[in-house]
Amino acid sequence: MNIRNYNVFFHTHTISGIIITVLLYVIFFAGSFSFFKNEIDNWQKNTPVDRSLQEHADYKALTDTLDARYGLYGRDVTFYFQQDKRSIYFSLSPSKDTLNPKAAERPYASIDLKTKDIRNYKESYSLGEFLYRLHFLAPVNSLGKFGFPLGYYIAGGVAFLFLFALITGVLVHWQKIVSNFYLFRPWEKLKTVWTDLHTALGVISFPYLFVFAVTGAYFLISYPLFTQPTVKYQFGEKTEIVDSIMGYKVNEYPFGGVPLPKEKTDLGYYVADALQKWGAATTISSVRLLDYGDRNMHVVIEGQAPKTSSFNGKAKIVYQAADGQVTERRDPTVRSSYRDVVNNLMYILHFGKFGGYGTKILYFLLGISGCVVIISGVMIWLVGRDKKHIPEKKRKFNTWLVHIYLAICLSMYPVTAASFIAVKLYPDGGQNYIYRFYFWTWLAVATLLLLFRRNHDKMNRDCLLAGSIIGICIPIVNGLVSGNWIWVSYRNGFHDILLIDIFWLFTAISTFICWWLVLRRQRLKLRALAN
Amino acid sequence: MPANKKHLTASPWQRLLKISAGLFGGYLVTLSFHFLLMRFLDKGDVYVTMFFTGFIAWAGLMVLAFLARKGWKIWVFYLSLSLLFLSPYLIDLMYVK
Numbered sequence: 001m002n003i004r005n006y007n008v009f010f011h012t013h014t015i016s017g018i019i020i021t022v023l024l025y026v027i028f029f030a031g032s033f034s035f036f037k038n039e040i041d042n043w044q045k046n047t048p049v050d051r052s053l054q055e056h057a058d059y060k061a062l063t064d065t066l067d068a069r070y071g072l073y074g075r076d077v078t079f080y081f082q083q084d085k086r087s088i089y090f091s092l093s094p095s096k097d098t099l100n101p102k103a104a105e106r107p108y109a110s111i112d113l114k115t116k117d118i119r120n121y122k123e124s125y126s127l128g129e130f131l132y133r134l135h136f137l138a139p140v141n142s143l144g145k146f147g148f149p150l151g152y153y154i155a156g157g158v159a160f161l162f163l164f165a166l167i168t169g170v171l172v173h174w175q176k177i178v179s180n181f182y183l184f185r186p187w188e189k190l191k192t193v194w195t196d197l198h199t200a201l202g203v204i205s206f207p208y209l210f211v212f213a214v215t216g217a218y219f220l221i222s223y224p225l226f227t228q229p230t231v232k233y234q235f236g237e238k239t240e241i242v243d244s245i246m247g248y249k250v251n252e253y254p255f256g257g258v259p260l261p262k263e264k265t266d267l268g269y270y271v272a273d274a275l276q277k278w279g280a281a282t283t284i285s286s287v288r289l290l291d292y293g294d295r296n297m298h299v300v301i302e303g304q305a306p307k308t309s310s311f312n313g314k315a316k317i318v319y320q321a322a323d324g325q326v327t328e329r330r331d332p333t334v335r336s337s338y339r340d341v342v343n344n345l346m347y348i349l350h351f352g353k354f355g356g357y358g359t360k361i362l363y364f365l366l367g368i369s370g371c372v373v374i375i376s377g378v379m380i381w382l383v384g385r386d387k388k389h390i391p392e393k394k395r396k397f398n399t400w401l402v403h404i405y406l407a408i409c410l411s412m413y414p415v416t417a418a419s420f421i422a423v424k425l426y427p428d429g430g431q432n433y434i435y436r437f438y439f440w441t442w443l444a445v446a447t448l449l450l451l452f453r454r455n456h457d458k459m460n461r462d463c464l465l466a467g468s469i470i471g472i473c474i475p476i477v478n479g480l481v482s483g484n485w486i487w488v489s490y491r492n493g494f495h496d497i498l499l500i501d502i503f504w505l506f507t508a509i510s511t512f513i514c515w516w517l518v519l520r521r522q523r524l525k526l527r528a529l530a531n
Numbered sequence: 532m533p534a535n536k537k538h539l540t541a542s543p544w545q546r547l548l549k550i551s552a553g554l555f556g557g558y559l560v561t562l563s564f565h566f567l568l569m570r571f572l573d574k575g576d577v578y579v580t581m582f583f584t585g586f587i588a589w590a591g592l593m594v595l596a597f598l599a600r601k602g603w604k605i606w607v608f609y610l611s612l613s614l615l616f617l618s619p620y621l622i623d624l625m626y627v628k
Contacts, residue, residue, distance in 0.1 A: 005598060007538035012597050014534065163590045171594070217586045226581050229562060234569050234578075245575040342579040384533050 001175060013168035016161050017377050023137070023158045025374050025409040031135035032367030033416065035352050035360040036503070038084035039496040040128035044423045046482045047086045048494035053113045054081070059267035065116060066090065070107065071100040074255065077289040084496065087112045096255045096291065125431035127423045130438065136220060139435070156220030163213035170206060173199050191383050197376040201369055208366045215350040246343055250288070256295030264321050265293050274301045274317050278332055281306045282315060297321035305332035307354050312336045312344050357499070378405055403450060406459055411445040413467035420474045420504070424481050457522055464515040471508030475501035548602025556609030557592030561585055563616035570619050
C-alpha cells in the first residue's frame with residue numbers, strides 16, 4: 001500500500017477511535033447485557049416466564065379489568081406481547097367518548113398475567129430496561145429540554161464514527177490480515193499483547209462490529225438524516241407513505257358513536273381465530289383494538305412465524321368486529337417483500353433474535369470482545385506516545401486521559417455487578433432508584449480509582465477482583481432473598497432466572513482467573529526487575 | 532508507534548476543509564445518489580436500502596476525503612458529483628413548470 005495512504009488511514013483511525021472510546025465502551029458493555037434484558041427483568045422481579053400463562057390467558061378478564069379501570073369505550077387499545085415475559089404491556093389512546101371522565105388519560109403500563117398487577121412504565125422500570133436504554137444513551141435525553149433526543153443523536157454519531165474507524169482500521173491492517181489472522185502472543189511484552197488483541201480480535205469480530213455500527217446508526221440517526229429529507233423531497237411531505245413502506249400504517253376508521261353488543265368485543269375469540277388460520281406455533285406480537293366497543297370497532301392482530309420455520313415470517317390480520325369479517329390478511333407463510341426483509345433484518349441482526357440462547361451468548365461474548373478491542377486500542381495509543389522525544393507535558397496529558405478513560409470504563413464491571421445486588425434487595429425501586437444507585441456508584445468508584453489508583457495495572461486488577469467478588473455473591477443473594485437457589489430454579493424449570501445466576505457464576509470465575517493471571521504476571525515481572 | 536507526521540495534513544485550514552468535505556460533502560453525495568436511484572427505481576425499495584447503503588457509502592466517502600491532497604479539491608469534487616446526481620431534478624426545475 002502507498003505509504004502516504006497508510007499513514008492517513010492510521011491517523012484518522014487513531015483520532016476517530018480516541019474520540020469515541022468511552023461512549024463506545026459504555027454502548028458495547030451495556031449493550032452486551034441487553035441481549036438478556038427480559039431474563040434480567042424476570043430475575044430481578046422473581047417472575048419466571050410461564051408459557052402456559054400466555055397460552056391460556058383470559059383475554060376477556062383482561063379487557064374487563066382495564067375497562068373497569070379506565071373505561072375502554074371509544075379508545076384504541078394496544079397490547080404488546082412479549083414471549084419472554086409474564087406481563088403484557090398495553091397502551092390506551094384518549095377516548096372518543098366524551099362522557100368518560102377519564103377520556104383524556106393515555107396510560108402506558110404493564111399488567112402481570114399471574115398477579116393482575118398493573119404498573120406504569122416508571123414503576124415497572126427494571127435493570128434490564130435500564131442497561132438497554134443506557135446502551136443508546138437514553139438517560140442523556142432527560143438532561144434538559146433540547147427539542148430533540150440528544151442522547152440518541154450522540155450515540156448515533158458514535159456509531160457512525162465507529163463505522164469510519166472500522167473501515168480505516170481494516171485498511172491499516174490490510175497487508176497483515178491473512179498472515180496475522182490468528183496471531184495471539186499472550187506471553188510477549190504487554191505492547192505486543194495489546195496489539196494482537198486490537199488487530200487480530202478486531203479483524204475476527206469485524207463482521208459483527210460492522211453490522212452493529214450500521215444498524216446502530218440506522219436506529220438512532222437515520223430518521224433526521226435520511227427519512228426526513230426523503231419525505232420532504234421525494235414523498236411530497238406525506239409521512240403516511242413512509243408508514244406504508246415500513247408496514248406501520250394503520251387504516252383509520254370513523255367513530256360510529258353507537259356501542260356494539262358486549263360479546264362482539266371478546267379479544268379471546270379473535271386471537272384464537274387468528275392462531276387457527278396461521279397455525280398454533282405462530283407467536284402473537286401485538287393486538288390493537290381500534291375504537292373499542294364501538295359499531296366500527298376493528299381488531300388488528302400481528303404475529304410472527306417461529307424462527308425455526310421462517311426467518312422473516314410476519315403475519316397480520318384485521319377483523320371488523322361488528323360482523324366478524326376479515327378485511328385484511330397476510331399469512332406468515334407468504335413470501336416477504338424486499339422492503340419487509342430489509343426492515344426486519346435490521347432488528348433481527350442487532351438484537352440477536354434468531355437461534356435462541358446460543359446466538360445471544362455468542363453475541364454477548366463478541367460484544368465484550370468489542371470492549372477489549374476498544375481498551376487495547378487506547379493502550380496502544382498511550383504506549384506509542386510514551387517516548388523520550390515526546391514533550392513531558394504531552395506525555396502527562398496522555399497518561400491522565402487514559403487514567404480517566406480507564407476509570408470510567410473498567411469501573412462499569414463492578415458497578416453493574418453491584419446493581420444486580422441492589423435491585424435484588426429492592427426489586428420494586430423503579431427508575432429513580434436504579435438511576436440513583438447506578439450513576440452515583442459509578443461516579444464514586446471512578447473517582448476513587450482516579451484518586452487512589454494512579455496505576456493502570458492496579459486499576460484493572462481492582463476492577464476485576466471487585467467485579468468477581470460481587471459477581472459471585474449475585475446468585476447467593478438471589479437464593480437468600482427469593483429462595484430460588486440455582487438448584488431450585490433448575491428443578492422448577494425457571495430457565496430465565498437460572499440463566500442469570502449461572503451467567504454470573506461463570507463471569508465471576510473467569511474474571512477471577514484473569515485477575516489471578518494478571519497478578520502473577522506482574523509479580524514475576526517485579527521479581528525479575530529486583531534480581 | 533503513531534502515524535508519520537510527514538504524510539499528514541499540516542495546515543489546519545486544509546484539515547478543516549477535508550473534515551467538512553467528508554462529513555457534509557459526503558452526506559450530500561450519498562443523499563443525492565439515492566435520490567437519483569429513486570428517480571429510476573422503486574422509491575420505497577431505494578428508501579429502505581438507504582438504511583444501510585447510506586451509512587456505508589457516507590463512511591466510505593469520508594475516508595476518501597482524507598486521502599485528497601487538497602481540501603478544496605475534494606469539496607469541488609463532492610459538490611459537482613452531487614449536482615450531477617441531482618441533475619434530472621434540476622432539469623425538471625428549469626424546464627417543467
